[in-house]
Amino acid sequence: METITENQKVKVAKKLKKMFGHVDLRDTTLACPVRDVMALASDKWSILIILYLGYFPVLRFNQIKKKVYGISNKVLSERLKHLEGDGYLKRTMYPEVPVRVEYKLTDFGHSYLQKLIELTEWAEMHKECVISNRNRFQGVEA
Amino acid sequence: METITENQKVKVAKKLKKMFGHVDLRDTTLACPVRDVMALASDKWSILIILYLGYFPVLRFNQIKKKVYGISNKVLSERLKHLEGDGYLKRTMYPEVPVRVEYKLTDFGHSYLQKLIELTEWAEMHKECVISNRNRFQGVEA
DNA sequence: AAAATTAGTTACTTTTAGTAACCTAGTTTT
DNA sequence: AAAACTAGGTTACTAAAAGTAACTAATTTT
Numbered sequence: 001m002e003t004i005t006e007n008q009k010v011k012v013a014k015k016l017k018k019m020f021g022h023v024d025l026r027d028t029t030l031a032c033p034v035r036d037v038m039a040l041a042s043d044k045w046s047i048l049i050i051l052y053l054g055y056f057p058v059l060r061f062n063q064i065k066k067k068v069y070g071i072s073n074k075v076l077s078e079r080l081k082h083l084e085g086d087g088y089l090k091r092t093m094y095p096e097v098p099v100r101v102e103y104k105l106t107d108f109g110h111s112y113l114q115k116l117i118e119l120t121e122w123a124e125m126h127k128e129c130v131i132s133n134r135n136r137f138q139g140v141e142a
Numbered sequence: 143m144e145t146i147t148e149n150q151k152v153k154v155a156k157k158l159k160k161m162f163g164h165v166d167l168r169d170t171t172l173a174c175p176v177r178d179v180m181a182l183a184s185d186k187w188s189i190l191i192i193l194y195l196g197y198f199p200v201l202r203f204n205q206i207k208k209k210v211y212g213i214s215n216k217v218l219s220e221r222l223k224h225l226e227g228d229g230y231l232k233r234t235m236y237p238e239v240p241v242r243v244e245y246k247l248t249d250f251g252h253s254y255l256q257k258l259i260e261l262t263e264w265a266e267m268h269k270e271c272v273i274s275n276r277n278r279f280q281g282v283e284a
Numbered sequence: 285a286a287a288a289t290t291a292g293t294t295a296c297t298t299t300t301a302g303t304a305a306c307c308t309a310g311t312t313t314t
Numbered sequence: 315a316a317a318a319c320t321a322g323g324t325t326a327c328t329a330a331a332a333g334t335a336a337c338t339a340a341t342t343t344t
Contacts, residue, residue: 004252012252015259016197019266037265037272039186047180055158061291072333077292087275097341098290108271110146110154115264117157122257123179124161129250130179133229203322214302219323239310240321 040086041112045071045079050105051120053089054113058104088112182228183254187213187221192247193262195231196255200246230254 040046048068053059059067065076080103083089088109094100105113182188190210195201201209207218222245225231230251236242247255 004249004256008256009252012196012256012259015263016193019259019262020197035186035190037269038189038261041265042184042186042189042261044177044181044184047184048176051158051176054154055162062289065291070333072335073292074294074334075332078332085276085279086272087279093291096290098339099292101291107146108268108275110151111268112264114146114150114154115261117154117161119180119184119257119261120161120176121157122254123176123183126250126253127179130228133250134227137227137229207322212302214304215323216303216325217301220301235322238321240308240319241323243322 037086040082041088041116043079045075046083047116047120049076049079049083050088050109050113050116053103053105053109054117058102060103061101064103083109179228182224183230183258185221187217188225189258189262191218191221191225192230192251192255192258195245195247195251196259200244202245203243206245225251 041050045068048071049064052064052067056063056067061076061080064080065071065073068076071079080089080091084091084103087106089103089105092102092104094102183192187210190213191206194206194209198205198209203218203222206222207213207215210218213221222231222233226233226245229248231245231247234244234246236244
């Protein structure tokens, strides 16, 4: 497990100070970006949807469903509506038969993707660490 | 709404290509960092807990409960156990009377916090955008 | 004429989240 | 000496969210 320098910790502390200074996390939904904005865009399915739409510029409903393995029609449909509503992606329907519906990230969505991808890279880099931690902990618990 | 350059999009696309190349997102929990690692550390309560433990180096159970406004004993207790289990934080119990239990981020937790804070900064910067998108969309829907 | 296609929706079940009362046990207040 | 308070939870119960599976529309293919 690689260590984090004190320098880096100080930097993060400064950022937090700045953030916590003008953000009141006690506020309920409306005023709090962490609770409101992130709650929608950081749930497990939304993350996968956004990542796939980052990788494949345009995807149709059933294509997303195949890629985001395990998601149900119902939940996919819900997530897509919310993500569209918050401006992360755009839905375009072509009135062909059968209908064709395409989803793609907006510029706003791409902006979010930029940050998300870093978090995902981190997760990819540290997955073994989490898994070994988890196994060790289960041993202690039992 | 500020735009994202094509250059930035290309960078992100490269990162995604690299990631998707050696990660199979179709895998269920064990092999997939996005589903497994992130599902735990990116739910709404965990994010808040980690951010507060970044701002306040050491917090006790009831202190976290006050700061992470609205969380219940049950869910806080569950989240803390999971976050401890995955190695993000450390729990130390002092057998005083009444007992004192302290939580603090591990170095691993700090490493995650570094990425998380960037996502949170993004959310803070773009909250107005999300809210205006949302209102506009609700108008269209109804 | 039956079957397949797309993008969902609906009714139902299971899992997860949230609420509120309770526990332990020593310490302070009455 | 009995009552109330403390910290850090747990427990039983209810509400909300997620997951399952069958169904819909209109048209084209078999």
